[in-house]
Amino acid sequence: MRAWIDYELCMGDKNCNKVCPEVFQYDENQLISRVLVDPVPEHLQDKVRRAARECAPEAIKIEE
Numbered sequence: 001m002r003a004w005i006d007y008e009l010c011m012g013d014k015n016c017n018k019v020c021p022e023v024f025q026y027d028e029n030q031l032i033s034r035v036l037v038d039p040v041p042e043h044l045q046d047k048v049r050r051a052a053r054e055c056a057p058e059a060i061k062i063e064e
Contacts, residue, residue, distance in 0.1 A: 001039060002062070005035060009058065009059035011056065012026070014026050019051040020044060022036075022037065022047070024051060
């Protein structure tokens with residue numbers, strides 16, 4: 001699985017960081033989240049899917 005963030009949509013609300021801090025990190029300078037791990041390890045994939053579902057602007061994109 002690969003995950004990325006559409007920075008045009010990211011609101012910087014840090015929800016993905018709360019759900020899966022192992023994959024998402026908040027960039028305090030840019031006020032957006034960034035993906036730390038590519039590809040996403042299997043044991044974190046459900047958490048990344050949950051983060052994507054909970055992303056209000058649907059900024060998290062997933063490729064299975």
